[in-house]
Amino acid sequence: MTDLSPQDGETAVRLDRAHVFHSWSAQGALAPLAIAGGLGSEVWDFEGRRYLDFASQLVNVNIGHAHPAVVAAITAQAQVLPTVAPPHANLTRGRAAEAIVAHAPPGMSKIFFTNGGADANENAIRMARLHTGRDKVLSAYRSYHGNTGAAVVATGDWRRVPNEFARGHAHFFGPYLYRTDFWATTPEQETERALYHLARVIEAEGAGSIAAVLLETVVGTGGVLVPPPGYLAGVRALADRYGILLILDEVMAGFGRTGAWFALDHFDVRPDLITFAKGVNSGYVPVGGVVISDEVAATFDERVFPGGLTYSGHPLAMASVVATLEAMAREGVVEHAARIGAEVLGPGLADLADRHPVVGDVRGLGVFWALELVVDRTTREPLPAAAMGRLKGLLLEGGLLPFLVDNRIHVVPPCVVTSDEVARALSIYDHALTQIEKELPS
Helix, strand or coil: CCCCCHHHHHHHHHHHHHHCCCCCCCCCCCCCCCEEEEEECEEEECCCCEEEECCHHHHCCCCCECCHHHHHHHHHHHHHCCCCCCCCCCHHHHHHHHHHHCCCCCCEEEEEEECCHHHHHHHHHHHHHHHHCCCEEEEECCCCCCCCHHHHHHCCCHHHHHHCCCCCEEEECCCCHHHCCCCCCCHHHHHHHHHHHHHHHHHHHCHHHEEEEEEECCECCCCCECCCCCHHHHHHHHHHHHCCEEEEECCCCCCCCCCCCCHHHHCCCCCCEEEECHHHCCCCCCCEEEEEEHHHHHCCCCCCCCCCCCCCCCHHHHHHHHHHHHHHHHHCHHHHHHHHHHHHHHHHHHHHHHHCCCEEEEEEECCEEEEEEEEECCCCEECCHHHHHHHHHHHHHCCEECEEECCEEEECCCCCCCHHHHHHHHHHHHHHHHHHHHHCCC
16 A cells, blocks of 8 residues: 555546446436555555455455455466457466366356356356247346346346346246245245246246246345245256256356355256356456356357357456466365354344344345345334435445445455454444434434
């Protein structure tokens, strides 16, 4: 953290407001924080103020900021071959694909590389349609799958509605016991009734018209919703019954986030396609992809796959993937995330819930958690937007970069977060929640 200049921070914000058009935002009232640097689980601004990054930026910096092995690999690749067209064989690309496949279920041996998670889902949908000869894709209302044509229409949340230009999409309600759509009182009931609902949607939409069911293995932006026991296995069984492909979106949940290499490892389910991005290289260089089952890949042995990207398997991205996965294995990062979640972060968040009536629910795995905030635990009325805005300010003042969605705090630090850093974060959350409770109308 050297050569920091507050003037540089002012310049960064001035240039941003003058020329940068931000995603998912009304542009006029933005006041972005200028980040000057980062290391591990921390970032800092141009005045030297440090923040615990408990957003992992956009839930992607799994290995932490500025990991030296990953930075070195990108630098070394840039000095040898900084770019190469997708049709050529490239050693680094091959090694990256091999490293990802090593963590996939058996019978999934091919990777199609993309620039990020949205176009990974876009191409998985394309593969499913071509493989099955069907058109329709089912996905959950509580979901986010990206901002490209089909991916944003597969998305279930509000961002879909102004963007519904793609054809052949239908939605269903997934399990969410805290706010059940099925009048369930136990996880078992929620699974049974959610699967019955999905089966009825499949029948009503016409099973023979459906190419794929697309699900986030653990719903991310929609609430960090861990599927109850038996749900994903039940979806797999429904898909098999009707000849439908199962696509699991691991863009946010994959590569250590849940304390496993893939979140699907917790549920013993083999999909037909897996989409990934974010944690595979902690976002150091844009990259994503689709892990393809051998059955789907064989469809294109003699048939042209009608898709491609100029930067598919870009060598700088591939070098960052190889270095990230090697470092995560060498340093036990995935196992560390599982331990931190089970022994430190999860219990710490449960303790916050015990002491703060504003916390209605706590859920998660590994370093993938959410606190759902309510005005009243009995009615479960969500904490209003004004209070959430105030909460965000308090967390920033306390030295924590938060990830807030609707009435929830998503607690999503890097997988390398330490016990001491978690303790600091819990103290900051505790202080902010205490203040919010004091300010709520009695």
